Amino acid sequence: MNVHEYQAKALLREYGVEVPVGKLAMSAEEAEAAASEIGGTVAVKAQIHAGGRGKGGGIKVVKTPADARSAAAAMLGSRLVTPQTDVEGKLVRRVYVEAGTQIDRELYFAILVDRSTQNVVVLASTEGGVEIEAVAAETPEKILTVQVDPLVGLSDYQVRNLGLDLGLEGKQAASLVKLGQALYRLFVEKDCSQVEVNPLVVSGDSVIALDCKLNFDDNALFRHPDIRELRDLDEEDAREAEASDYDLSWVSLEGNIGCMVNGAGLAMATMDIIKLYGGSPANFLDVGGGVTPEGATRAFRLILADPNVKAILVNIFGGIVRCDVIAEGVIEAARSIGLKVPLVVRLDGTNAEQGRKMLEESGLDIVSAKGMADAAEAVCKVARG
Numbered sequence: 001m002n003v004h005e006y007q008a009k010a011l012l013r014e015y016g017v018e019v020p021v022g023k024l025a026m027s028a029e030e031a032e033a034a035a036s037e038i039g040g041t042v043a044v045k046a047q048i049h050a051g052g053r054g055k056g057g058g059i060k061v062v063k064t065p066a067d068a069r070s071a072a073a074a075m076l077g078s079r080l081v082t083p084q085t086d087v088e089g090k091l092v093r094r095v096y097v098e099a100g101t102q103i104d105r106e107l108y109f110a111i112l113v114d115r116s117t118q119n120v121v122v123l124a125s126t127e128g129g130v131e132i133e134a135v136a137a138e139t140p141e142k143i144l145t146v147q148v149d150p151l152v153g154l155s156d157y158q159v160r161n162l163g164l165d166l167g168l169e170g171k172q173a174a175s176l177v178k179l180g181q182a183l184y185r186l187f188v189e190k191d192c193s194q195v196e197v198n199p200l201v202v203s204g205d206s207v208i209a210l211d212c213k214l215n216f217d218d219n220a221l222f223r224h225p226d227i228r229e230l231r232d233l234d235e236e237d238a239r240e241a242e243a244s245d246y247d248l249s250w251v252s253l254e255g256n257i258g259c260m261v262n263g264a265g266l267a268m269a270t271m272d273i274i275k276l277y278g279g280s281p282a283n284f285l286d287v288g289g290g291v292t293p294e295g296a297t298r299a300f301r302l303i304l305a306d307p308n309v310k311a312i313l314v315n316i317f318g319g320i321v322r323c324d325v326i327a328e329g330v331i332e333a334a335r336s337i338g339l340k341v342p343l344v345v346r347l348d349g350t351n352a353e354q355g356r357k358m359l360e361e362s363g364l365d366i367v368s369a370k371g372m373a374d375a376a377e378a379v380c381k382v383a384r385g
Helices: 005-014 028-038 065-075 132-138 156-165 170-189 218-223 238-245 264-276 293-304 323-337 352-360 372-384
Strands: 022-025 042-046 059-062 095-099 105-114 119-125 143-148 192-203 206-209 212-216 249-252 257-261 283-286 311-318 343-349 366-369
Touching (some): 005 022, 005 212, 028 042, 028 065, 028 095, 042 065, 059 065, 065 095, 105 132, 105 170, 119 132, 119 156, 119 170, 143 156, 156 170, 170 192, 170 206, 212 218, 238 249, 238 293, 257 264, 257 293, 264 372, 283 293, 293 311, 311 323, 311 372, 323 343, 343 352, 343 372, 366 372
Parallel strands (some): 257 311, 311 343, 343 366
Antiparallel strands (some): 042 059, 042 095, 105 119, 105 192, 192 206, 192 212, 249 283
16 A cells, blocks of 8 residues: 555654654645645645656755645646646645755665565665666665664664765764664564655755655554555556455456466466457456355456456466356356446366356357366457457
């Protein structure tokens, strides 16, 4: 789960991280009032779940409250396109008005999970304000990495050494140690999957989080109702949000073949083989190992909510759940929603023969395929009409 910058900075303040003074504004008038209250030069920042806002015109530095009003009026209600959005961009519903900050240097600092080592890792770089992916591709030697032993936690000396490598000394290095430890506590206590501060600016003797991105582990949100309340459904794909309510893993795509699969790996392979046979998947949908008839019906409704879908492929490997149970769910779902698009079903594993027989005897227009290649070829053919 992602949160907005203003929400992330509120959490940083709770953990003692120094961030600029800022106020949320839902209108141009509120932005003007916020700028007047803060005083001096301020930055007006569009609040969307995407990076690269500055490149898209979503961050404006202004010197007067009137200019803050004008900047907010131009942003609010517009669709902001950045390198991290699609061509339609994201609708700006709120802006954050933040005090200007003296910037001596810009650094990068992040904490995330390194899957290759199964440890938490701290990343730092002198190349702050730049997309870290570009730094990794062009000058990887500028990315500093520290592995954190989960039994010991992040040590002061590890952050202090990073500070020295970043060219920080004295009070600046001490400020980095304070920030690093605070961010690590936040990362662990709130079950974050990523804490990224970019840029982390050096201002006098301090380091200040000028921008921050927080991601949280969805599977741990039950432990953090306060974090769950920060979720902004307006920033999420409506079907992805609905799918999460049903414990379904969904990602919207741009094709015309709906996919319902159990298991993330099988779902990826299904999309690959659809592409191999000349088709284009409309979604990634993992219904999990314990899909029920009710779950199948919900999945079908999500798929059919996309008007571009011309055919559906159900690809199930029966292990935890039997194929005859899946077949029952597919038949029930197809009947209850009045399925109007071609349906191809491939069942394999436990009770696959019984499941295929149930489909064939259902009286519904369902193509039963025995292998993934047969299923992909069939669904691509019917999708083309």
